[in-house]
Amino acid sequence: xxxxxxxxxxxxxxxxxxxxxxxxxxxxxxxxxxxxxxxxxxxxxxxxxxxxxxxxxxxxxxxxxxxxxxxxxxxxxxxxxxxxxxxxxxxxxxxxxxxxxxxxxxxxxxxxxxxxxxxxxxxxxxxxxxxxxxxxxxxxxxxxxxxxxxxxxxxxxxxxxxxxxxxxxxxxxxxxxxxxxxxxxxxxxxxxxxxxxxxxxxxxxxxxxxxxxxxxxxxxxxxxxxxxxxxxxxxxxxxxxxxxxxxxxxxxxxxxxxxxxxxxxxxxxxxxxxxxxxxxxxxxxxxxxxxxxxxxxxxxxxxxxxxxxxxxxxxxxxxxxxxxxxxxxxxxxxxxxxxxxxxxxxxxxxxxxxxxxxxxxxxxxxxxxxxxxxxxxxxxxxxxxxxxxxxxxxxxxxxxxxxxxxxxxxxxxxxxxxxxxxxxxxxxxxxxxxxxxxxxxxxxxxxxxxxxxxxxxxxxxxxxxxxxxxx
Numbered sequence: 001x002x003x004x005x006x007x008x009x010x011x012x013x014x015x016x017x018x019x020x021x022x023x024x025x026x027x028x029x030x031x032x033x034x035x036x037x038x039x040x041x042x043x044x045x046x047x048x049x050x051x052x053x054x055x056x057x058x059x060x061x062x063x064x065x066x067x068x069x070x071x072x073x074x075x076x077x078x079x080x081x082x083x084x085x086x087x088x089x090x091x092x093x094x095x096x097x098x099x100x101x102x103x104x105x106x107x108x109x110x111x112x113x114x115x116x117x118x119x120x121x122x123x124x125x126x127x128x129x130x131x132x133x134x135x136x137x138x139x140x141x142x143x144x145x146x147x148x149x150x151x152x153x154x155x156x157x158x159x160x161x162x163x164x165x166x167x168x169x170x171x172x173x174x175x176x177x178x179x180x181x182x183x184x185x186x187x188x189x190x191x192x193x194x195x196x197x198x199x200x201x202x203x204x205x206x207x208x209x210x211x212x213x214x215x216x217x218x219x220x221x222x223x224x225x226x227x228x229x230x231x232x233x234x235x236x237x238x239x240x241x242x243x244x245x246x247x248x249x250x251x252x253x254x255x256x257x258x259x260x261x262x263x264x265x266x267x268x269x270x271x272x273x274x275x276x277x278x279x280x281x282x283x284x285x286x287x288x289x290x291x292x293x294x295x296x297x298x299x300x301x302x303x304x305x306x307x308x309x310x311x312x313x314x315x316x317x318x319x320x321x322x323x324x325x326x327x328x329x330x331x332x333x334x335x336x337x338x339x340x341x342x343x344x345x346x347x348x349x350x351x352x353x354x355x356x357x358x359x360x361x362x363x364x365x366x367x368x369x370x371x372x373x374x375x376x377x378x379x380x381x382x383x384x385x386x387x388x389x390x391x392x393x394x395x396x397x398x399x400x401x402x403x404x405x406x407x408x409x410x411x412x413x414x415x416x417x418x419x420x421x422x423x424x425x426x427x428x429x430x431x432x433x434x435x436x437x438x439x440x441x442x443x444x445x446x447x448x449x450x451x452x453x454x455x456x457x458x459x460x461x462x463x464x465x466x467x468x469x470x471x
Contacts, residue, residue, distance in 0.1 A: 010145035017366035017381035018151035020062035037111035041097035049086030147361035154309035169276035185213035194221035202306030229272035328371030351387025351402035
C-alpha cells in the first residue's frame with residue numbers, strides 16, 4: 001500500500017451530505033476524518049431549524065447512513081412525514097454522528113482555511129498525484145489527506161441584493177437592517193418584524209416561506225406590513241406547480257402565497273432591481289431601478305435578502321479546479337443543472353465523472369457542487385458521495401452506476417406570459433393542459449415554514465424519473 005493511501009480521506013462539513021460521505025467511507029473500510037466548523041453536526045441546518053422541508057423523510061436519509069443507524073436500533077421516523085430542520089438534526093444527523101463508527105472521526109470547531117498539496121503550489125506538476133493534500137485549519141493546525149470531499153455547502157456565502165451580482169450601493173452600511181436566508185419570523189426574532197414593514201427580495205422557496213410567516217405574523221401583530229419584490233415581470237414561477245406537483249407541500253406553498261398576494265396581505269412589486277440602500281431615521285430607504293431605467297424609492301424597517309447562495313472556492317485556490325465560468329460547478333456538471341437551459345425535465349444522474357477536477361482526489365459535493373444553481377436536493381448529494389467513495393475504493397463499476405430516484409416537480413409551464421422572454425421553459429407548448437412550473441428549490445430542495453393542509457395528489461411511482469422544472 002502506498003504512503004498516500006495510508007492517509008485518511010478528509011471530509012469537510014458534518015451536514016447531511018458530509019455525514020453521508022462518512023457513512024459510505026466507513027462501509028468501504030476507508031479511514032476518514034470529518035472537519036466541521038460548527039460545534040455540532042448539522043450546524044448550518046440548525047440555523048433554519050424552524051423551517052419544514054417539503055420533501056418527506058424517505059428522500060432525506062442516506063442509504064448507507066440508514067444501514068448504520070438500523071444496526072444500532074434506530075427508530076426511523078414516518079418516511080412520508082415532512083421534517084423540520086430541527087427534526088432533521090435531532091432525529092437523524094445527531095444520532096448518526098453519535099454512532100461509534102463515526103463519532104471518533106468527527107472534529108468540531110475545525111474550520112478549514114486552505115487546501116493545497118504538501119510542498120507543491122498550483123504550478124507544480126511533477127509527482128502531484130502521489131503527493132498528500134495539505135489541509136490548514138483556521139487555528140494553524142495542518143492535516144494530511146489522501147483525498148478531500150468538500151461538503152461545506154454554501155450557507156455562509158449568500159448572494160448579494162444587487163441585481164448585477166454586485167452589492168447594491170450602500171448594502172454594507174445597512175447590515176443592521178438586513179437578514180439573509182430564513183429568519184425565524186414567528187419565533188426567535190419575532191420582535192424584529194412585529195409591527196414593522198419588511199421587504200422580502202427573492203423568488204424562491206426561501207422567500208416564499210418568509211413571506212408566509214410574515215403574513216401570519218401580520219394577523220397577530222397590528223402594524224406589520226409585508227412587501228415582496230421580484231426581478232421578473234410575473235410571480236407565476238414562484239407560485240409553483242400547485243396540484244401538479246408530486247410533492248404536495250411544495251405545490252401548496254405557492255398556492256398559499258398566491259392567496260395572500262391576491263387578498264392584498266402581501267404587496268407585490270415586479271420588475272424590481274435593488275440599486276441603492278440608505279439608512280434613514282432608523283429605517284432603510286431602498287432605491288429600485290426598473291427595466292426601463294426609471295427609479296423609485298420605498299422605505300422599510302427590515303429587509304430579508306432571500307436571493308440564494310453561491311459557493312466559496314477560495315479555500316481551494318491552490319488546487320487545480322475546472323469550474324464553469326457561469327455556474328461555479330464543474331464544467332461537466334454545469335450544463336446538466338444550468339437553470340438557464342434546464343429549468344425543466346429531470347436532474348440527470350451524475351457522480352464522480354461529472355464531479356472530478358484536474359486535481360485528482362478533490363471533490364466538491366452537495367450544494368457546493370451545484371455552484372449557483374438553486375436546484376439541489378439532498379438525495380442528489382447522497383448519490384454524489386456514494387459514487388465518489390466507490391471511486392476512492394477503486395470500485396469504478398459502482399462509481400459509474402449512478403441513479404437518482406427523485407420526486408417529480410410541477411410540470412413545465414407552456415404559458416408564454418410566465419416568462420420575461422416570452423418563451424416557455426420547455427419550448428413549444430404541448431397539447432396537454434399547461435400548469436405552473438415549480439420554484440427554485442434552494443436549501444436542501446426547498447423549504448416551507450409552517451405545516452400545510454395538503455390535498456391528495458397522484459404521485460409518481462417510486463422508480464419514476466423526476467420531471468418538471470427545478471427538480
